[in-house]
Amino acid sequence: MNAEARTYQKGEIPGIIAINADVCKGCDSCKRYCPTGAITGMFGAIHSIDVEKCINCGQCLINCPFGSIYETVDTVDTVIVKLQDKNVTVVGIPAPAVRVAIGEEFGMADGSLVTKEMYGAMKKAGFEILDNNFAADLTIMEEGTEFIVRARHALFGEEAHGHKVGPLPQFTSCCPAWVRYVETRYPALIPNLSSAKSPQQMAGPLAKTYGALEVWKKPPETIYTVGIMPCTAKKFEASRPEFTSAYHFLKKEGKAGSDTPYPDVDTVLTTRDIARLFKKMKIDFTKVGETDGGPLAEYTGAGTIFGNTGGVMEAAVRTAYKVLTGNELQPLEFKKVRGMKGVKSASVTLMDTKYGKEVTVNLAVVNGIHGNIEPVLESIMAGTSPYHFIEVMNCPGGCVNGGGQPIKSDGSSWLRVALPLFGWK
Amino acid sequence: MSKNQSWILKHPWSVRSFHYLLVLSFIPLAITGVVLFFKPFDQLTMNLYMRIHVVTGVILTLDAVAYFIIGFTRVIAFVKRSFSFSANDIKWFSILGGYPQKFLLRKKVAVPPMGKYNSGQKLFGICVLIGGTILIATGWGLWGFPHILPHSMAALFGTLHLVFGWLLILFLLVHIFLGIYMFDDFKAMFLHGKIPCEEAKEMAPLWVEREVVKIER
Ligand code: SF4
Ligand code: SF4
Numbered sequence: 001m002n003a004e005a006r007t008y009q010k011g012e013i014p015g016i017i018a019i020n021a022d023v024c025k026g027c028d029s030c031k032r033y034c035p036t037g038a039i040t041g042m043f044g045a046i047h048s049i050d051v052e053k054c055i056n057c058g059q060c061l062i063n064c065p066f067g068s069i070y071e072t073v074d075t076v077d078t079v080i081v082k083l084q085d086k087n088v089t090v091v092g093i094p095a096p097a098v099r100v101a102i103g104e105e106f107g108m109a110d111g112s113l114v115t116k117e118m119y120g121a122m123k124k125a126g127f128e129i130l131d132n133n134f135a136a137d138l139t140i141m142e143e144g145t146e147f148i149v150r151a152r153h154a155l156f157g158e159e160a161h162g163h164k165v166g167p168l169p170q171f172t173s174c175c176p177a178w179v180r181y182v183e184t185r186y187p188a189l190i191p192n193l194s195s196a197k198s199p200q201q202m203a204g205p206l207a208k209t210y211g212a213l214e215v216w217k218k219p220p221e222t223i224y225t226v227g228i229m230p231c232t233a234k235k236f237e238a239s240r241p242e243f244t245s246a247y248h249f250l251k252k253e254g255k256a257g258s259d260t261p262y263p264d265v266d267t268v269l270t271t272r273d274i275a276r277l278f279k280k281m282k283i284d285f286t287k288v289g290e291t292d293g294g295p296l297a298e299y300t301g302a303g304t305i306f307g308n309t310g311g312v313m314e315a316a317v318r319t320a321y322k323v324l325t326g327n328e329l330q331p332l333e334f335k336k337v338r339g340m341k342g343v344k345s346a347s348v349t350l351m352d353t354k355y356g357k358e359v360t361v362n363l364a365v366v367n368g369i370h371g372n373i374e375p376v377l378e379s380i381m382a383g384t385s386p387y388h389f390i391e392v393m394n395c396p397g398g399c400v401n402g403g404g405q406p407i408k409s410d411g412s413s414w415l416r417v418a419l420p421l422f423g424w425k
Numbered sequence: 426m427s428k429n430q431s432w433i434l435k436h437p438w439s440v441r442s443f444h445y446l447l448v449l450s451f452i453p454l455a456i457t458g459v460v461l462f463f464k465p466f467d468q469l470t471m472n473l474y475m476r477i478h479v480v481t482g483v484i485l486t487l488d489a490v491a492y493f494i495i496g497f498t499r500v501i502a503f504v505k506r507s508f509s510f511s512a513n514d515i516k517w518f519s520i521l522g523g524y525p526q527k528f529l530l531r532k533k534v535a536v537p538p539m540g541k542y543n544s545g546q547k548l549f550g551i552c553v554l555i556g557g558t559i560l561i562a563t564g565w566g567l568w569g570f571p572h573i574l575p576h577s578m579a580a581l582f583g584t585l586h587l588v589f590g591w592l593l594i595l596f597l598l599v600h601i602f603l604g605i606y607m608f609d610d611f612k613a614m615f616l617h618g619k620i621p622c623e624e625a626k627e628m629a630p631l632w633v634e635r636e637v638v639k640i641e642r
Binding site for chain 2: 027032044046067
């Protein structure tokens, strides 16, 4: 598979999601959820996934009624070995959406917020913690300020120092399935993606540089970073060869401790995986008690809402508003981009104090790529899009409904009741 | 049909037409179902089998619903007969209706007196009633909206469809064999609906004694 994969760079993991032909019933459910048409197989015949088209989102996996779809990458045992190795510091990076879902794997009510219990279980397993919410705050700052640069360039011709300014509309770039979607299907729009890395990919280098040297006081090469994500595509993202910035930074500083580049994020566990890890290590999540996350687990409400549709946009708008006007957005909640509609849009008028001019920004939030994104992208290609800033999340509902989350009995069908019925072709 | 012989109408036209459609739909359903289970063919052929399965499934559903409405009293009678048991049924099952002795040892053993349906046919009737209803209901769910059903329910539907599918296929094989063996009954079901009175007296004495009324023409 590796040798033939054409849309993957060397080192990237192709085919994170696969279909077990022995279990597949050919019922066609998965096809109805796939945003890229990557699933082949006629109704009644065994289905399979075209890895070139697949963006690793895992929506098919959580929606196959017969459990025929599985992840090919499972590093739970590897992480357990690392946790038991005294020479390795394992840093867990739990994403915002994990803490509202992991409780379900231990019989707690759906949606229970169990941040401190999650920290407690992680500490008990031997993890150090760098909360991804902290990194989500960084992503917001980057995406928000990058948008201001792009908007000022477009409106006032302002130049940025030292780099080319990207075009509008600016897309969010924190969803790796969405990024791969653009790369494989709309490469002309790659410049529209924010250049900001996702929270996971900001957290990795942070752990291996600042965390290693200043917080845990360990050699960076002994830090093993584990993204704990609601998302199967994050496994793919961590394998992208460009994400070795901690190594390159430390190399320049003479502190890399190795001549072989190491990844910023060594491995990724989904919410399901980490629950399995706790169970394998006999950690009873329900009894572990509450613990604080430590110095790298501080974050704002902006980072917290990252996991919901509209959350990134809402947080970015708050940041841009504050940077442009010097004031907090009032009211702080930007409710127009919340909710489960496929494409949500809103406008905000802000005073750019630097130029003394009012600016109206048109925003859109694409809640799930499947069935929603193409008209938005086609209008951008045609030059008729009214939008300046667009949040795109592959999964309907956002990361809370990611492909790595506990598999709900009703999948995500409750989000998309209008999918076609009665298979035929 | 000999004019001198007395005949009993066992299968009226409504039953016969229901049975025709049942044969025409269930046999292709069984064959395509087995193929869909083993998936031996390429994509296009598997899809063709699935389409035949779906179309014949729809025919079977319509047939069952239509018969339920048109032949409601017969359905009720069939249900009543299938679910009425006596000590004779235990005796019948203990010698399996005398068939193994007849086929394997070429020996005739005394069989307890039966009604319109013997104990084996009653068991088959119960399986057809329950299994058929389950196959129809689960089949529609699995075809129409497996992605909307809760996963555990879809998986249960899949298992039930499989178990009852195989069960009815196995029963069908026995049913076809015995159906052809009792050739008069076979002709009655597929042709004119009537069986010779003498044969009925032998095969279903309680039915003839208690339920059959002589009509003078
Ligand atoms: S949903 Fe599952 S069983 Fe149905 S076709 Fe897809 S992989 Fe096969
Ligand atoms: S992982 Fe996502 S893109 Fe890949 S086949 Fe499944 S639904 Fe389609």
